Structures are given as structure tokens and as C-alpha cells.
Amino acid sequence: MEILVNRRDWMRTTAGFVLAAAGSQLSAAEPKDIVISSGIEACGVAMELLKAGADTLDAVIAGVNLAELDPENASVGYGGLPNEDGVTELDASVMHGPTRRCGAVASIRNVRAPSKVAKLVMERTNHVMLAGEGAWRFAKAMGFPEESLETEKSRLAWLVWKESLRDPTGHSNWGEGLDAPPKAKSTAWLKERFPHVDEETLAWAREVAIHPPTGTINCLALNRKGEMSGVTTTSGLAWKIPGRVGDSPIIGAGLYVDQDVGAAGSTGRGEENIRIVGAHTIVENMRHGMTPQEACLDAVKRVARNFDNDRERLMKLGLNFYALRKDGAHGGSSLWGNPQHPPQFAVNDGGESRYEPCVYLLKQ
Numbered sequence: 001m002e003i004l005v006n007r008r009d010w011m012r013t014t015a016g017f018v019l020a021a022a023g024s025q026l027s028a029a030e031p032k033d034i035v036i037s038s039g040i041e042a043c044g045v046a047m048e049l050l051k052a053g054a055d056t057l058d059a060v061i062a063g064v065n066l067a068e069l070d071p072e073n074a075s076v077g078y079g080g081l082p083n084e085d086g087v088t089e090l091d092a093s094v095m096h097g098p099t100r101r102c103g104a105v106a107s108i109r110n111v112r113a114p115s116k117v118a119k120l121v122m123e124r125t126n127h128v129m130l131a132g133e134g135a136w137r138f139a140k141a142m143g144f145p146e147e148s149l150e151t152e153k154s155r156l157a158w159l160v161w162k163e164s165l166r167d168p169t170g171h172s173n174w175g176e177g178l179d180a181p182p183k184a185k186s187t188a189w190l191k192e193r194f195p196h197v198d199e200e201t202l203a204w205a206r207e208v209a210i211h212p213p214t215g216t217i218n219c220l221a222l223n224r225k226g227e228m229s230g231v232t233t234t235s236g237l238a239w240k241i242p243g244r245v246g247d248s249p250i251i252g253a254g255l256y257v258d259q260d261v262g263a264a265g266s267t268g269r270g271e272e273n274i275r276i277v278g279a280h281t282i283v284e285n286m287r288h289g290m291t292p293q294e295a296c297l298d299a300v301k302r303v304a305r306n307f308d309n310d311r312e313r314l315m316k317l318g319l320n321f322y323a324l325r326k327d328g329a330h331g332g333s334s335l336w337g338n339p340q341h342p343p344q345f346a347v348n349d350g351g352e353s354r355y356e357p358c359v360y361l362l363k364q
Contacts, residue, residue, distance in 0.1 A: 031226035034328045034349045035059070037219040038267045038320065041066050043348035046221055051350075056229035057096045060219040061115045064233050067217045068113045071151045074208065075215025078112040079151045080235020081208060083242045086158045088149035090114040090235050091249040093129075094122060097228035097259035102128055104249035107242075108135040110146045115233045117144065118249070129249060149235075153205075156197060160190060161209035161239055212238035216248055218255065218265030220324040228326060230255050230263045237270070246270025252280035261287045262326050264295070268319035268335075276302040282323050292323035293331030293359050300335045300361045311362060320345070320358060332358035339363075 035046040042063030049059035068077030075081065082088040092114035093104035103122025105114050106129060117139045121130055130138050140146065190202045197205075216234035232255040234248040247254035247270035254270065256279035257263040264282035266273045273279075278299045285295035299321045307313045314335065322332045322345050334343035337360025344355040 031222060031224055031326065032328050032349065033223050034324065034330065034347070035063065035219065035221045036322055036324050036330050036332075036348075037063060037217065037346045038265075038322065039064070039067055039217045039219070040346035040353045040355065042217060042219045043346045043353040046219060047348040047350065047353070050221060050223050055096075056098075056221045056223050056227050057094060057119065057231070060221045060229055060231045061094065061119060063219045064115050064217050064231050065113050068115060068233055071153070073215075074154065074157070074235075074238075075213050076217050076233055076235055077114070078147070078149055079154050080149065081154055081213070081238035082150060082158050083236075083240045083244070085242050086150070086155065087242065088154065088235055089240075089242070089244075090149070090233070091245060091254075092118045092231065092233035093249045093251055093255045094118045094231045095229060095251065095255055095257035095263070096122065097257045097263070100259060102251050102255075102257075104129040104251060105135040105139075106131040106245045106249040108132070108139065109149065110136050111139045111144050112147050112149060115231050117142070118231075118233075128251065131245070132243065153201065156194065156201065157205040157208050158239075159194075160202075160205040161212075163190075163193065164206075164209050208238060214238075214246075214268055214270070214318065216246075216254070216267040216270075218267055218322055220257075220263040220265060220322065222263075222324055222326065222328060226259075226326060228257050228259055228263050228324070230257045230265055232265050232267075234267075234270075247273040247278070250274055252277045254279060256280045256283050258283050258287070260326065262292065262324055264321060264323040266319065266321050269317040272303050272306065272317055272319055275306060278303075278319075278321055282321060286323065286325055291331060292325050292329050293333065296321040296323050296331050296333030297359050297361065300333050303335060304361060314362065330356075332356070334358045334360040336360060336362050336364050 033050045035043045046059040046063035071079035089107045095102040103118045218232045220230040232248045264279040282295040319335045332345040343358040
């Protein structure tokens, strides 16, 4: 008997076999305790909790709490660089694989560990995200104390940034005045403004004023039961417009977890990640057979495409992706990198935390 199959049916059937094969490979793999993160300290803390039998979400949140409560970390939590008004606003999201639930807070003030508030949004409300004043009022109702997020160092950086402002004519209301002789924007000039601040701190403040950092911390975990969870937390872009929200609290952009496939997260320029729904895109790529590294690289390629692959324009932004598959396979990607100093992400699979290289799209 002759069997005729048209091209559309053949492609549909072939695609089904590919997806089924990928799914069977994942199902056959033995899950294990593993944590990946953009911060190496988070990996160690989360792994110790996994070994002790803690829930995967509790483990990753405890991991990022280190960064959130560290006043020296200028991009996350307490000590994070403020918005253009000098006020620090934080974003965070969490996803719990076993229950397929999630929670997030955006532009929240007065709370040093927004990841904990995001978890309570997931557990104690019928919502996914709370923002601004409402997020703070919820946190207060849940027992969080009102705490300042600004440190002397972060406030100094903001003051230096204000001094650096210029309108098209070169005038700044934070300068000496139009009748003052011009001075170069150097550390020596800043020393006159801030005589009690050491040279190293002034140099740092000037650097972050000129080149605002976009740091964030993402942490993903898998345990031996095959359960997964993730968290992303940040203080967002320094000197941002008040109320600006990046990708970190956006489910599907800064974080996504699918218990059946894997998890992904991001750090860097949030606006560009939102445009490609990066974390969800990566998880779907893995669902359709890509390795974690291939899935992450595809995400940065989508970002580059949005800029017509124009290197000059792309040089103005940085973006990193991280992925953990449900069998423990993992990978990371970066928009930029070089062989001498490749971008990295942290991994702990039961021993010492270590760095592994990210694949990168463009060579610096």
C-alpha cells in the first residue's frame, strides 16, 4: 500500500518527534541539587539550604538576601544607587516551580529585601505584582520595618551625579554659577566639593555618575526532587526617572520558571530584555530542544536584531542571560565579551561555588 504524506503533515510529524525526543531526554535525566546565579555568594548560601532540605524558593531568596542587605552593593537593595530625585526604589520577582506561582514588587521604597515582599505577594494575595506606595503599604502590613535604603556612599554618588548635569548650553543649577571660571570635572575638582571624602570613593562616585551601572542579581535553583525556583532583585538603573520599572519584576522578562522545562533570568539593560521577553523566550527555546547556552545566545541575538545589529548602538548597553534546565544542564550568555576576560556566571552543584564562562555574541 502506498502512503502519501503532504509536506505540512510531514513537518508537523517531524517536529513532534523532535519535541518528544527532547522531552524524553529531560525525563530520563536524574535531577540534582544545583544553583546558578549572577553572584557567587548567593550560590553557596542557597546550596547549603538545599542540602538541608529547604524549599527551592526559600533557598534562592536567602541567597540574594546577601546582596540586598549589603550596603556596599550599589545595584541591589540597601545601598543601591537612587533615582534622579535621590530616592532608592527597588524591584524584585519570584517564581515557585512546584506550585507554578509567582509574585513581584516594583518601585518599592523603605524595604531592604524586596525579594521577601515579592514572596509574600505570591503567598498572601490574589495578585502577582504590587508597585510603588501600594507595595510599601503591603510590606508594612506584613510587618516589615521602615528602613532607609540610602547610605552615605550612595548619597555621595547622587550628589556627584547632580554636579555633573548639564543642559545644552553647558549650564547646571548645581554648579558654581555662570560667572565662575570653568573647571575640569576631575577627582581634584570634586575634592574641593567634598573635602572629607577619600580619593578612591570620589573616583568611584564620579565613575558611576558618568556611567550608571545596571547591576542586578538573579538566582535559580534545582533540587534532587526535580523542583525549581528563581528570584531576580535589583535597585534598577541609577538616576532613573522616579517610577521607572525594568525587567527584574516582570514575569517572563527578568525571570521565568517552568517546572517541566527549566528556568531563566537576566541582568543588565532591562528595557531591551522586556522587548524580547527574554526569560520566557529562553525557557521556550529549551522546551523546543535548544541547550541552555544555545537558548541564552538566541536571546541576545534577538536584542541585537532590534538594533539592526549595529555595533555602535549596541555598545551603549549590556545584557546577560542565565538558564538552568530541569536536568541540571545550565548556561549563560552576554551581549559583549572578549577571550581574555569572558563574562561569567556562578555555579554550585554541591561543592565549592565556581565561575563558568558565558558565551557572548559580540567581541569587545
